[in-house]
Structure formats: structure tokens, C-alpha cells
Amino acid sequence: MNKQNLVYLASFLVILIAILIFAPRGGDRPSGFTNVSVEEAKELLDEEDVFLLDVRTPPEFNSFHIEGATLIPVTNSSGSSLSSDKLLEARVDEVPENKKILVYCRSGHRSISASKILVNAGYSQVYNMEGGINAWTGAGYPVVSSE
Template identity: 30%
Template sequence: MAHIEEISPKDVERKIEQNENTFLIDVREDEEVAEGMVPNAKHIPLAQIPNELDNLPKEQEYVMICRSGRRSMNAAEFMKERGFSNVKNMEGGMLNWDGELVF
């Protein structure tokens, strides 16, 4: 299993505020993202991640997001095993996010 670095929700918020070139991917299901997403995140449900990898640059920094951090960790490990070297998991998922939400 690939080692995945965790990043705190506060650090994710800082990256958004500083316009860092980080690609945020929310792997939750449609009904979950309807309750709000992290600003600038792209919604790719977990089951679609394998089909989307060819459309994503491997050298990009990615932060994976889900409700609690478990599904996003699985997605991050999947990506890392396929050559994405800079993939992080947002610690605690949306349950720990107190920042702005977009709908």
C-alpha cells in the first residue's frame, strides 16, 4: 500500500486562499456534494476515478476529499500506485471542514 500524506483542512483552505496550483478532487456521491463542496474542488465520484486518470496530469499536486477521509484515502492510494507522485488526503474529510462551502 502506498504511503499517502495527509493535509489538514486548514492547510487546504490556505492553499485555496493563496491560489496555489493544487487540484482538489471530491470523490463523494452526487447527493453528498449537493450538501456543499470545498471551493475550487472538482467532483469525480470514487467509482469514476479509474476512468478519469488519463485526463489528469501526473505531475500535478492533488488533494483528495470525501466525507470522512476514508474513500479519499482509497482514491489517493489508487492514484499513487498508478504514477501520481504528489497526492494528499484531506484529513477527516468534510466532517472536519469549517471553511466556505459552494453549492
């Protein structure tokens, strides 16, 4: 094999390795949790015993939430001043280990963070509702108010 062919082969191998390392993985469990649409979330809630976790702030939760949801905020966003011991990472033991967990927030971003926290804590049946409660209400599904 001549020198030019070796250079081509080495370049090809480097590119192939880079693709294998950096290419996104397929499947719907990219980070150990499953993303579900609001329609799938509604079916899950209607058909199974699911722990419904709202990870928004107390003011957001009090204005409206999905009936049966448990509030455990994931961050201090939206002007909340909760101490770190009131947030999900410190309260993860309040989430049952023997149930499916459906996580939602306002638009779907905080719930991804919360889903990752749960997976890292050893939970395996974690479902992230894409689009959050905005998508839920946009689909015409009911909410309740604590106010």
C-alpha cells in the same frame, strides 16, 4: 556455544525479523501520499495551484462542496448507481499530472482509497485531507452548493 544459547539466539533473531517485517513504517507518506489536516489543506489551496478532487457521489457533491472542486467519485457508496466507467479508476486520466492533488470525501475514508489509486497510477504529489468535508465545515471553512 551450547544448545540453549543457540535456541535463545534463534528466538531473538526470529522476533527481530518479525518486528522489522510487520512494524508500521514512520513518516507521513505511509502509502505514497501525504495526509494533511484541514488547516494544512486550506493553506495549500490558498497558496498554490492545486487540483482539488472531491471523490464523493454526485448527490453529496451537489448538496455542498469546496469551491473549485472537481467531482470524480471513487465508489458507488451512499446509494449511488454510477457505472464503473464513471468512477476514479476509469477516469484517472482526467487528473492532471503536473499539479499537486488534494483529495477529500465526506469523512476521510474514501479519499484514502482514492489517494492510493492515484499513487498506483503514478501520481506523486497526492494529499489526503483528513476528516474530509465534515472536518472542513467543522473548522468553519466555506462550501458552495450546486443545488
